[in-house]
Amino acid sequence: MLEDDTLNGGVNSYTVSFSSILDNDTDYFWRIKAKNSAGTWFSWSETQTFTIIIEPPRLSAPSNGESVATLTPTMKWNAVTYALQYRLQINTNSSFTGTMITNETLAGTGYTLSSSLSNGTNYYWRVLTVNQDSVEG
Numbered sequence: 199m200l201e202d203d204t205l206n207g208g209v210n211s212y213t214v215s216f217s218s219i220l221d222n223d224t225d226y227f228w229r230i231k232a233k234n235s236a237g238t239w240f241s242w243s244e245t246q247t248f249t250i251i252i253e254p255p256r257l258s259a260p261s262n263g264e265s266v267a268t269l270t271p272t273m274k275w276n277a278v279t280y281a282l283q284y285r286l287q288i289n290t291n292s293s294f295t296g297t298m299i300t301n302e303t304l305a306g307t308g309y310t311l312s313s314s315l316s317n318g319t320n321y322y323w324r325v326l327t328v329n330q331d332s333v334e335g
Contacts, residue, residue: 220250222335252335253278255307255325269314273323277307281327285334288315288323 220226226249231242255275260266273286286309288299301309315321326334 222250222252225249252280252327252329254335255281255284255327257323257325269317270311271315272308272310273325274308275325278327280329282330283328285326285328286323287325288321290319290321292322294322294324 225247227245227247229243229245232240234240255278257273257275259274260271273288275284278284282305284304284307286299286301286304287294287297288311289295289297299311299313328334
């Protein structure tokens with residue numbers, strides 16, 4: 199819970215800095231009440247809610263089910279607002295257990311594999327966004 203009774207009259211917006219990172223895909227609730235110059239507190243406002251949603255990137259190449267003619271394909275995805283980095287994962291298992299390739303330091307929207315994949319093998323890939331607070335989405 200955050201409380202701040204230092205605001206003065208006429209304030210209609212307020213920026214909050216949290217000491218810990220807010221979780222992605224989580225509902226948060228807030229409300230406010232006013233205090234007059236005599237020190238009397240008024241009733242709480244109605245409770246409002248907001249949700250932190252970090253948009254996932256759209257994968258563009260290779261497309262789903264596509265056969266590629268190289269063992270070191272270039273993976274591409276769209277840019278996401280507020281993304282600082284992207285995490286690329288590639289695996290032979292759609293549940294991504296035992297992830298084969300993970301690159302947590304990608305700043306751009308594409309990556310050409312530096313290690314060869316195996317010919318004739320089906321691979322699954324996904325990309326997560328990472329914002330300035332290290333929150334993944």
